[in-house]
Structure formats: structure tokens, C-alpha cells
Amino acid sequence: MLKAQLDLSVPCPETQDFQPCMGPGCSDEDGSTCMMSEWITWSPCSVSCGMGMRSRERYVKQFPDDGSMCKVPTEETEKCIVNEECSPSSCLVTEWGEWDECSASCGMGMKKRHRMIKMTPADGSMCKAEITEAEKCMMPECHTIPCMLSPWSEWSDCSVTCGKGMRTRQRILKSAAELGDCNEELEQVEKCMLPECPIDCELTEWSQWSECNKSCGKGHMIRTRMIEMEPQFGGAPCPETVQRKKCRIRKCLRNPNVEKRRWKEPREKRRSEQTKEDIDGEQFPGCKMKPWTAWSECTKLCGGGIQERFMTVKKRFKSTQITSCKDKKELRACNVHPC
Structure with missing residues (x-):
């Protein structure tokens, strides 16, 4: 980029530079270059339970100038697993959908993907398959001051005096981020187990x-x-x-x-x-x-x-x-x- 020309009698050097690059599916061999499209989305898995196969395709956008045939593959396959357990007590579920956008616009966030239940267990039991999956995602570094949080409090007493219950712990926001909202969790909940409850005669x-x-x-x-x-x-x-x-x-x-x-x-x-x-x-x-x-x-x-x-x-x-x-x-x- 030209910032300023101090001496009009002296020509400025070139302000652009070029370097060769390859598009998808291109090859620099022999000039017999195939121009290929991007891969099309994967097909559904071939089975509804267990291990199967899925495929995806692409097409030739431009054939080589020398008239030769394109040797670049236009289809590829891979193994896929749907419903790992194929027993009467297991659910039939769809494949996972695409990941949602990251929950954060910068820094560390979470993203989710979903699937649906196609059929409940044949033996009438409860469906235990997860239909939502989450994982961390990292976006470009945020140019903000992070949230200032207090340490976690001690866990509360169990919500019951015997048997299964819940307990919680909290922390407080000491100072909010200067830019944007603070999305850190301020309360956590977990299960707790005390001795079994007495059963009277x-x-x-x-x-x-x-x-x-x-x-x-x-x-x-x-x-x-x-x-x-x-x-x-x-x-x-x-x-x-x-x-x-x-x-x-x-x-x-x-x-x-x-x-x-x-x-x-x-x-x-x-x-x-x-x-x-x-x-x-x-x-x-x-x-x-x-x-x-x-x-x-x-x-x-x-x-x-x-x-x-x-x-x-x-x-x-x-x-x-x-x-x-x-x-x-x-x-x-x-x-x-x-x-």
C-alpha cells in the first residue's frame, strides 16, 4: 500500500505482488488439470443400527486443456456408526446433525449438535440415548478484560437427610468484563448420596x-x-x-x-x-x-x-x-x- 510519495521525480515501486495458488481439485502436473467442485454433503448412513457406510460426491467443473480424462476421484466413502447397541433395550436414533455456531464470538465457548429418536426400545424400557452433545470451541482471542470471579463456595448440605439428593455451590461476579457480557456460570449442582432411608415394619x-x-x-x-x-x-x-x-x-x-x-x-x-x-x-x-x-x-x-x-x-x-x-x-x- 502506498502511504506517501515524497519525491515525484522518483517512481514508486510496485504496490502489488502475485504468487501462484491452486484451487480445490487442481493439479500442476502436465497441464492436465481437472477443475473440481467442493465435496457435496455426506449421504445418510446405509444402516439404521450398527456400522454401515456413507458417501459423498463432487463433479468436474472444467476438464484438462489437453483433452485428457480426469483421474481425480469424484466419489469417496467412509464407515459410519449409528446406534452402537442394537439390542431390544436400545433406542434407534438418527445421525448427529451439524454443529451449531460457537456460543462465544471470541475466546472459549461451547457448541452443540442434536439428533432425534427414531424408535423407542422394543422391550418398553426407557430410552437412555443422548440426543444433545456439546463440546468446547475456540474463537479468536478476545480483546477484553476477563471476568473477575470469587472462588467457589463450599458445597451445601445434601438436600435430603437420607437417600439420593442434590447439593449446590456458588461464586459471585466481583467485576464485570469491560466489553461484552460475562457468561461464566455462577452456580453448580451435583448429585449426593446419603445412607439409605429407614423402612418401618x-x-x-x-x-x-x-x-x-x-x-x-x-x-x-x-x-x-x-x-x-x-x-x-x-x-x-x-x-x-x-x-x-x-x-x-x-x-x-x-x-x-x-x-x-x-x-x-x-x-x-x-x-x-x-x-x-x-x-x-x-x-x-x-x-x-x-x-x-x-x-x-x-x-x-x-x-x-x-x-x-x-x-x-x-x-x-x-x-x-x-x-x-x-x-x-x-x-x-x-x-x-x-x-
């Missing part, structure tokens, strides 16, 4: 009360409930699963003639009979009972069942209308643990 509702285990006099009946969830990680323990309460249907009648006769017998005879009765069974007014049978098998292997046992009449005395001399039955809960 869970029970079903109470069953109905069983029948009274005695047909007369004082007896008892029971009700049960099952454990649906055992306590975990320090949760509240399980309360009782069996409850018992007293029941009384009616008074047991006694025969006065039998009682009177028993007390008139000699003491030694009564004592020997009592010893014999202890071996053979229990003595009730008006009758002698066989010993209790063994408990029956539980009606259920789990989830709360019932066992029963019986006492049957061994001998009835001759006195008439003795209502207390009846077979007896007892019930109790068993196998109350959950299935």
Missing part, C-alpha cells in the same frame, strides 16, 4: 377374633395379623402379631349330688383317685376327660394359620343333665411370618 389389618376356646366358663380367643414388610436400615421394629383376650360364654353347671358324694368319701380314697385322674386325664364336675391331644398341623405354611387340639369325655357319671361334660377344643395362631 408394615403389617396387615387384624384378622377377626377366633371363637372362644371353651364352651362354658372362662376361656380366651385370639386374632392375628401378618408382616408385609420387615424393617430395614434401622426402621421401626414389628409390634405383636398375635393378641389374646378373655371370653366367657356362660357359667358351667355343677351337679350338687355329685359334689356332695365326693366330699363324703374318705380322704385317702379321694387322694388315690386324684392321683389316678392326674394320669388318665382331667376331672370335671359330672365327668372325667381324656388328656389334651397334640396340637394339629398348622392350616397354613405362612401368612398366619390356626392350630387346634381337643379334650374328649372319657367317662360320664350317672347323674343326669350335666351340661359341663362336653368335648372341648382350643385354638392358637401359628406360622404368622409373611409368605
Whole structure:
């Protein structure tokens, strides 16, 4: 560039200079130069899942002056991968689109590219494929003073007292850039994990009360409930699963003639009979009972069942209308643990 001509009598040197250069697809061999176009965009990948091929083309803009054929390739191919995992639990996605423009006009920025989901997993699971990808991009150096930022604060406490939560940290802008906006992030968020949350014991509702285990006099009946969830990680323990309460249907009648006769017998005879009765069974007014049978098998292997046992009449005395001399039955809960 000519700045100034101080002496008009002295010619200035040339202000332009030339140097040969090659356009795309040109060759300096033999003058047989092909003039080629720029490459056209890549074709879609040949497969929708896994590894395939893609191609792109260009065309001859000008043939060589000597009339020879162009030997420069007009097509090229390369491998491409779409949806690396081709299983029923994977998504089918399109190829990545072109990168967006850099987020910064100068200095360091970010750029993104996107793709779309073509088909969700065949097994009905959630689609885990990323549809946005970001990477850093560097633009020409900025002629500005950088942002002045404070150091990051300490991480906050986890947002939960147990299990999975989030925590944050911040920094502040101490002085803005003299030119342009300051795009630095001022808050960061990350996941945090604390010990598992306690799980309390869970029970079903109470069953109905069983029948009274005695047909007369004082007896008892029971009700049960099952454990649906055992306590975990320090949760509240399980309360009782069996409850018992007293029941009384009616008074047991006694025969006065039998009682009177028993007390008139000699003491030694009564004592020997009592010893014999202890071996053979229990003595009730008006009758002698066989010993209790063994408990029956539980009606259920789990989830709360019932066992029963019986006492049957061994001998009835001759006195008439003795209502207390009846077979007896007892019930109790068993196998109350959950299935």
C-alpha cells in the first residue's frame, strides 16, 4: 500500500505482488488439470443400527486443456456408526446433525449438535440415548478484560437427610468484563448420596377374633395379623402379631349330688383317685376327660394359620343333665411370618 510519495521525480515501486495458488481439485502436473467442485454433503448412513457406510460426491467443473480424462476421484466413502447397541433395550436414533455456531464470538465457548429418536426400545424400557452433545470451541482471542470471579463456595448440605439428593455451590461476579457480557456460570449442582432411608415394619389389618376356646366358663380367643414388610436400615421394629383376650360364654353347671358324694368319701380314697385322674386325664364336675391331644398341623405354611387340639369325655357319671361334660377344643395362631 502506498502511504506517501515524497519525491515525484522518483517512481514508486510496485504496490502489488502475485504468487501462484491452486484451487480445490487442481493439479500442476502436465497441464492436465481437472477443475473440481467442493465435496457435496455426506449421504445418510446405509444402516439404521450398527456400522454401515456413507458417501459423498463432487463433479468436474472444467476438464484438462489437453483433452485428457480426469483421474481425480469424484466419489469417496467412509464407515459410519449409528446406534452402537442394537439390542431390544436400545433406542434407534438418527445421525448427529451439524454443529451449531460457537456460543462465544471470541475466546472459549461451547457448541452443540442434536439428533432425534427414531424408535423407542422394543422391550418398553426407557430410552437412555443422548440426543444433545456439546463440546468446547475456540474463537479468536478476545480483546477484553476477563471476568473477575470469587472462588467457589463450599458445597451445601445434601438436600435430603437420607437417600439420593442434590447439593449446590456458588461464586459471585466481583467485576464485570469491560466489553461484552460475562457468561461464566455462577452456580453448580451435583448429585449426593446419603445412607439409605429407614423402612418401618408394615403389617396387615387384624384378622377377626377366633371363637372362644371353651364352651362354658372362662376361656380366651385370639386374632392375628401378618408382616408385609420387615424393617430395614434401622426402621421401626414389628409390634405383636398375635393378641389374646378373655371370653366367657356362660357359667358351667355343677351337679350338687355329685359334689356332695365326693366330699363324703374318705380322704385317702379321694387322694388315690386324684392321683389316678392326674394320669388318665382331667376331672370335671359330672365327668372325667381324656388328656389334651397334640396340637394339629398348622392350616397354613405362612401368612398366619390356626392350630387346634381337643379334650374328649372319657367317662360320664350317672347323674343326669350335666351340661359341663362336653368335648372341648382350643385354638392358637401359628406360622404368622409373611409368605
